[in-house]
Amino acid sequence: MIFEKEGRQISLEEFEKLTGAKWKRALEFENEKILSELKRRCEKLYRKGELTVEQAWLGKYFESDIVNQKEPHVAIRYIDPQLGWGVFALQDFRKMEFVAEYVGKVRKRKKEDEKNAYCFEYALCAGLSSPYTIDAQEQGAVARYINHSDTPNLNSALATFDHLSHVILFAKEPIAKGAQLCYDYGPDYWSKRNAPRSL
Numbered sequence: 161m162i163f164e165k166e167g168r169q170i171s172l173e174e175f176e177k178l179t180g181a182k183w184k185r186a187l188e189f190e191n192e193k194i195l196s197e198l199k200r201r202c203e204k205l206y207r208k209g210e211l212t213v214e215q216a217w218l219g220k221y222f223e224s225d226i227v228n229q230k231e232p233h234v235a236i237r238y239i240d241p242q243l244g245w246g247v248f249a250l251q252d253f254r255k256m257e258f259v260a261e262y263v264g265k266v267r268k269r270k271k272e273d274e275k276n277a278y279c280f281e282y283a284l285c286a287g288l289s290s291p292y293t294i295d296a297q298e299q300g301a302v303a304r305y306i307n308h309s310d311t312p313n314l315n316s317a318l319a320t321f322d323h324l325s326h327v328i329l330f331a332k333e334p335i336a337k338g339a340q341l342c343y344d345y346g347p348d349y350w351s352k353r354n355a356p357r358s359l
Contacts, residue, residue: 161231161233161234161235161236161302162234162235162236162250163175163235163236163237164235164236164237164238165178165237165238166238175236178238179245180298181278181296181297181298181299181300181304182298182299183299183300183301184263184264184299184300184301185229185231185263185301186229186261186263187261187263187264187266187294187326188263188264188265188266188299189265189266189267190265190266190267190268194266194267194268194292195266198266198282198284198292198324198325199323199324201284202284202285202320202323202324202325203323205284205285205288206320206323210285210288211284211285211320212285212286212318214286214317215285215286215317215318215319215320215325216320216321218317218318218319218320218328219319219320219321219325219326220321221319222258222319222326222328222330223319223321225258226258226261226319226321226326226328229261230258231260231301231302232249232251232253232258232259232260232302233249233250233251234247234248234249234250234251234302234341235247235248235250236248236302236305243307244305245305246305246306246307246340246341247302247305247306247307247340247341248338248339248340248341249335249336249337249338249339249340249341250337251337252334252335252336252337253331253334253335254331254334255331255332255333255334256330256331257330257331258328258330259302259303259306259314259328259329259330259331259341260301260302260303260306260328260329261301261303261326261327261328261329262280262294262296262300262303262304262316262327262328262329263294263296263299263300263301263303263304264278264280264294264295264296264297264298264299264300264304265294265295265296265298265299266282266292266293266294266295267292267293267295268291268292268293269281269290269291269292269293273293273295276295276297277297278295278296278297278300278304279293279294279295279296279297280293280294280296280327281293281294281348282294282325282327283318283325283327284320284325285318285320285325286318294327303327303329306329306341306342306343307340307342307359308342308343308344308345308359309342309343309344309359310344312332312342312343312344313331313332313333313335313339313341313342313343314329314330314331314332314341314342314343315329315330315331315332315343316328316329316343316344317330329341329343340359342359
């Protein structure tokens with residue numbers, strides 16, 4: 161993992177100071193009650209057969225990467241004031257290769273989250289809305305810095321194992337070293353924000 165600003169490499173401490181976010185590689189839950197509730201709900205959905213085959217398969221396929229908090233060989237580089245930071249491949253990525261989990265603090269959603277650009281809905285299964293969000297405004301890792309694109313080279317998906325779901329990003333196609341990594345934030349994200357600059 162390399163952090164860069166204005167053509168020079170910077171330390172993790174300087175990066176955290178510049179971004180205002182602590183580098184944390186795993187999901188954190190605001191409290192034990194939320195974690196227990198999410199596990200209970202996920203187990204219930206599993207018993208009822210409501211978890212998708214894809215998310216269960218992705219959970220098995222990427223379980224080791226998620227548990228071991230695998231970090232990709234990338235540079236997080238400051239681009240400009242409009243885009244902020246971006247993530248660039250320092251290696252070639254194979255199609256379906258794990259890139260990152262979207263991590264932060266899992267908590268109940270609040271009305272003011274509409275102004276927080278770093279919230280990602282914490283869903284238990286595809287198509288089922290959730291009152292929870294992953295808030296990466298003050299803490300997060302690689303996925304927090306990956307930009308939006310209408311023609312992304314990453315897929316975002318749910319991967320579920322041990323009665324917990326994880327929002328993951330993996331290569332949609334082979335990605336060449338040097339490419340900027342990006343995924344589609346989706347229409348809900350842009351419904352309350354200005355249209356993004358095209359990458």
